[in-house]
Amino acid sequence: MTNPFHEPAESGDSDDAVWDDLARRLESDPAADPGPTDRTTGEAPHGVDPQLFRMHPALTGPRDYEGSGDPDDGEFIPDDPPALGSGNPLTTLAWVCAAGAPITLLLLAIFWRRAPTPLWIGLVVLAVAATVFLFAKLPRHRNEGDDGARV
Structure with missing residues (x-):
């Protein structure tokens, strides 16, 4: 069984279509992503559980972090330095x-x-x-x- 996400492009495939598919998968929400699907049928390959490829809430990375919305929250802002002759x-x-x-x-x-x-x-x-x-x-x-x- 081959993994459709790691196969090299076939000689007849367009690079644009491959890049568009990659961009679509990277931009999609991991929680809403059903996991790997077959390119032709849109269904999960035989023997692969789509739940295996969903992001577990405890396994989030730095890009998944959402701040409080306040840009000055916890950020150190130094005072203006004194004049050189002072x-x-x-x-x-x-x-x-x-x-x-x-x-x-x-x-x-x-x-x-x-x-x-x-x-x-x-x-x-x-x-x-x-x-x-x-x-x-x-x-x-x-x-x-x-x-x-x-x-």
Whole structure:
């Protein structure tokens, strides 16, 4: 016995008719679908129970889920971020120094190898001091009411 849903198209069949049949079966409601049928008679093949091919209510997938209809239900909507210049100026300066000093050291190593030693030492001290300052500003303990949804 062959399965009519998995047979290759015969040489005389039109591809359009096969695709239309496939689209009709995919768009149909699984609960109303009687299962596999013979193409010529419209009845279930001999020995195949049409109930076997119906979707059991407990076996639904993600596409079968119907939401409550409210698009904002349970969805996290973040607040607008603050303006770039509204932060603490000392923290902003520390970030610029922590990132800018190593970049400056790299550029000095590439383009000006004979730079004065105090400049090299000063940039290293500046980068380390800015990094230590930023680590010192990190919070020491968690807020109990925070669920981690905001940074």
